[in-house]
Amino acid sequence: MSPDINPLVLFFASIFTSNILLANFLGMCSFISISKDMKSSNGLGLAVTVVLVLTSMLNWVILKYILIPLDLLYLRYIIFIIVIAATVQVLEMVIDRVSPALYMALGIFLPLITVNCAILGVALFMQIRNYSFIQTVFFAAGSGLGWWLAILALSAIQKKLLKAPVPAGLKGPGITLITIGFMAMAFIGFSGMLSVQ
Amino acid sequence: MKKDSIFYTVVFSFIIAFIFVFLLSLAYGATKEKVAENARITEARAYLSAAGIEVADPGEIEAAFNSAFPSFDEKAPFNETTVNGKKIVVSPFSGNGLWGTISGVMAVTADLKRMVGLAIISHNETPGLGGRIEEKWFLDQFRGESLSGKIEVIRGSGSGDNDPDNGKVDGITGASRTSSSIEVIVNNKINELKEMIGGIN
Amino acid sequence: MADSPSKILKENIWYSNPVFIQILGICSTLAVTNNLINTVIMTVGLMFVTGFTNVTVSLLKNLIPRKVRMIVQTLIIAFYVIIVDILLRAYLPDVSKALGPYVGLIITNCIIMGRAEAFAQSNGPLLSFWDGITSGLGYMWVLMIIAFVRELLGFGTLFGMSVLPEGFTHWTIMVMAPSAFFLLGTFIWISKTIMLKNEGGRK
Numbered sequence: 001m002s003p004d005i006n007p008l009v010l011f012f013a014s015i016f017t018s019n020i021l022l023a024n025f026l027g028m029c030s031f032i033s034i035s036k037d038m039k040s041s042n043g044l045g046l047a048v049t050v051v052l053v054l055t056s057m058l059n060w061v062i063l064k065y066i067l068i069p070l071d072l073l074y075l076r077y078i079i080f081i082i083v084i085a086a087t088v089q090v091l092e093m094v095i096d097r098v099s100p101a102l103y104m105a106l107g108i109f110l111p112l113i114t115v116n117c118a119i120l121g122v123a124l125f126m127q128i129r130n131y132s133f134i135q136t137v138f139f140a141a142g143s144g145l146g147w148w149l150a151i152l153a154l155s156a157i158q159k160k161l162l163k164a165p166v167p168a169g170l171k172g173p174g175i176t177l178i179t180i181g182f183m184a185m186a187f188i189g190f191s192g193m194l195s196v197q
Numbered sequence: 198m199k200k201d202s203i204f205y206t207v208v209f210s211f212i213i214a215f216i217f218v219f220l221l222s223l224a225y226g227a228t229k230e231k232v233a234e235n236a237r238i239t240e241a242r243a244y245l246s247a248a249g250i251e252v253a254d255p256g257e258i259e260a261a262f263n264s265a266f267p268s269f270d271e272k273a274p275f276n277e278t279t280v281n282g283k284k285i286v287v288s289p290f291s292g293n294g295l296w297g298t299i300s301g302v303m304a305v306t307a308d309l310k311r312m313v314g315l316a317i318i319s320h321n322e323t324p325g326l327g328g329r330i331e332e333k334w335f336l337d338q339f340r341g342e343s344l345s346g347k348i349e350v351i352r353g354s355g356s357g358d359n360d361p362d363n364g365k366v367d368g369i370t371g372a373s374r375t376s377s378s379i380e381v382i383v384n385n386k387i388n389e390l391k392e393m394i395g396g397i398n
Numbered sequence: 399m400a401d402s403p404s405k406i407l408k409e410n411i412w413y414s415n416p417v418f419i420q421i422l423g424i425c426s427t428l429a430v431t432n433n434l435i436n437t438v439i440m441t442v443g444l445m446f447v448t449g450f451t452n453v454t455v456s457l458l459k460n461l462i463p464r465k466v467r468m469i470v471q472t473l474i475i476a477f478y479v480i481i482v483d484i485l486l487r488a489y490l491p492d493v494s495k496a497l498g499p500y501v502g503l504i505i506t507n508c509i510i511m512g513r514a515e516a517f518a519q520s521n522g523p524l525l526s527f528w529d530g531i532t533s534g535l536g537y538m539w540v541l542m543i544i545a546f547v548r549e550l551l552g553f554g555t556l557f558g559m560s561v562l563p564e565g566f567t568h569w570t571i572m573v574m575a576p577s578a579f580f581l582l583g584t585f586i587w588i589s590k591t592i593m594l595k596n597e598g599g600r601k
Contacts, residue, residue, distance in 0.1 A: 075221065
């Protein structure tokens, strides 16, 4: 039985109050290494959102109609990660055939996505929280957009930081993490927003 | 045979996937009983803790549960029993948290004047934030709370409000949605119990 | 590439520590660092998975076809993570409940894949196991320090036991997500400053 939560609330909660990156720390690896450049951040954000929505739908169907009826729930980690890897691979091929321009923009990010914890994280959250199909789609879309928003904001801040005098030891990942900390604090400020359902 | 031929790749993938899945199903089968037992113990402990009985040793929980609830019917909406000479009513509840279903057990006195205790069986709230609803300091605030009015979860000092007469408990700082969900769930359950039991007596 | 065990230890614990030098694999564990017990369990789990994945990859390295190498490695990692998950469920149900989906997320921890690719591919099984375990250790001690500060200031407890006096005002921020970023950032700052100083001294 899935919880009776309005999908729209879930959608906004996963963008703002419980941002997958800033509150759940998921998808950090590629986040820190890519966020130096706005254009690539944008591309990666888009790719993550698309893959998130696609894989969470696929995983939901597999979970509901294969894993649960056959009592194979304990295999879910393997299944989820293979679905994600396969989706990314297929997506890469399709984009390459259909739109070379888009491939140029997205192609290099796609392999990075398989090991992005946010994707697997969303799949596991939707399983553990028992979301319905609609809830899953909204939650995945919200998480993807939230991640996109966070990486765009961070890359913009990083651009400003280039001109700032940062102590030598703090340069690079140190200051990036502290910046993310401030962003996470700012996002907590959204939590009052969602009590109005 | 060539290592990069398609045939080898396919056969290798199949064999390795088969071996892993086989080993996993063995491990799963071997622990299935134990996991089911753990789930039973968790539930029994929630009932005991709501009724105000602390059992430290996990091995004794089932025995303590059977002696505290001799005629327990898990399909009934609520169960009555006597703890320390007082008649109490225990009943499972569930409702929506921020992320998913929160379920637990509530115990109230049979005259519906006081809450005996609250325990959480499962939830999906954020660890360290909303997840703290299962911590003792939070749940202990409900012990003995007066049920004459609505129970309010308020923004307090964050360390607990242990006055049983004011109908107020402190919410969890940083998890206002989870705190207000608990407020709704608890009050719904109280009203439900008042209707059911009030109707019988 | 034949490094001695003690050199591997030093590299993984300090000079190329997976967390503060390579900034790898923080996603899956940072979330549970407001509690020392959960952190220990998660990092021990990670150590176990990294060690055994390295052994398995090292043993199979000549058998794995190139085209499916990544997938097979992921499969191996997922296999050990599920073993950890099953063990936790059966023997530490409370911990397993508190960690929830985060155990599964060990799969996407980049350290495991990174060590399998960078080390186990080209080294023998025993050395690979050692490399995996020490990488896990390097990961563990950093996160333990963060968890120590967060639990102490956020709850006034260590390993769930009360250590600070009653009147201590809990720092709520330490319980919440931003503090993990701040602490890790500060940690990187300190360690990098020490390293820069050492390098300067050597010149």
